[in-house]
Amino acid sequence: MDKPPPSAQAAPIPLVVVAAVARNGALGRNNALPWRAPGDLRRFRDITWGRPLIMGRKTYQSIGGPLPGRETVVLTRDPNFLAGARPAHVHLASDFDAALGLAADLARAMGAEEVILAGGAEIYRLGLPRARLLRLTHVDCAPEADVYFPEIDWRQWRETRRERPPRGAEDEFALEFVDYQRV
Template identity: 50%
Template sequence: MTIPLILVVAVAKNGAIGRDNQLLWRLRTDLKRFRELTMGKPMIMGRKTYQSIGKPLPGRETIVLTRDGGFAASGVHIAHSWDEAVAKGEGLAGEMGADAVAVVGGAEIYRMALPHVETIYLTEVATAPEGDAFFPPVDRTRFREVARISHPKSPDDEHPFTFIDFQRRR
């Protein structure tokens, strides 16, 4: 039995997800959701995403997918291909008793993951900042929307945003 892959992403109205390897907004509510969705699971991320975070996140196992054969970081698992990252994720999920492996960025890793993920947990942020990393529009012939919750701008969240969950069509 394979462990399902989930994808967790926050996307601006123009598709931007980052600039200069940084987030484009401050949304505490979204960070809380990210933590809830990924806690207790292995996470696959690219090297640049890992370097922007700067450390393994507690309560999760981090798999860094990189072409850099010399890349090393303490407390993380390194993979050099998509298949190797997924295999490590499935193995770790089994050890951890996790129900999924989370794909958490960046843009290139999301592109590799989209043909394989079961669920997309997308936060649509009501802004259109300049970005240099983008997420493609969700292909609604392949995914159907199963949940949508809107949130207003607040002291903890600098923009209004909407949580949208997509499930792969069968």
Template identity: 50%
Template sequence: MAEPAPDIVLVAAVARNGVIGRDNDMPWRLSTDLKRFKALTMGCPMIMGRKTFQAIGKPLPGRRTIVVTRNAGFSTGGIEIAESLDAALTLARSLAGEMGAAAIPIVGGGEIYAAAMPLADRLEITEVDCSPDGDARFPQIDPGIWRETARNAVPAGEKDDFPMAFVSYVRRTPEAGT
């Protein structure tokens, strides 16, 4: 029997006003969220846009990084390049099989999230309790499409700028209405 296809999972920290970034950086410091991000992405092929990769600055250990860019000249060591989200997903599915990964995390930025939302199976959202100015946003989460399956309120730790909630969503199945 064939292995099940890996879930496409959008992983994002999102402010109350939908902001996810400002000037190619995150508008907060959330050590607790970074630990969750690592747990959700470790051992997986991870897809991100070029600006997100440049904000991170390097490939993250324990993951395969696929960068989506229209810039044909962009290249750096330790990553894979894809010219479209579709090409990135094709590569990620192949890598997931090699790695034994059950998920393909998509980790930003705003354009990639918007393009990937209709394809995603799950959302792993950190709701950040703030409303900062920003120039990158996460798409609206439509409750008619997405069902919340878990919510965990997390107070701000000593290395966190704000309290947050870890929220998991799954795509509703049309035939079951759930």
């Protein structure tokens, strides 16, 4: 596991949750998105480019590898995950605090102003209490799923931006991009 260098003196880097969530809270089914939404994937790329991402092992595996233009911190309990074959720009952490510290140090080194929490459900559950911003794509569907976004106490959040882009030709459902700031 990568060990983050001490960063006790550094200013905290804001944690931002980025997720696509269906009306019923669904995030995924069988380690995949239960919808097709290229418009959301473009938004994800735009939000996360040049920033460190924290994600769980299953999310990393479902993506298929590191995303270009980003550093990826994979949270896993498996010390042998990617042993001997770890791609460049992929870092491992064995607990959430280590992942946060490593991602914050990466953000400083990259000149990024925030760390992105990119899933899955357990990673969102661990990070939501520390997040400063939610950047959600609301997907207008309610599919069967086996992974759901954690419950949110909406009294702790205020909406700061909402966009209803035209439905793309390849988007299976209408999308709404909404940002929320912790109050």
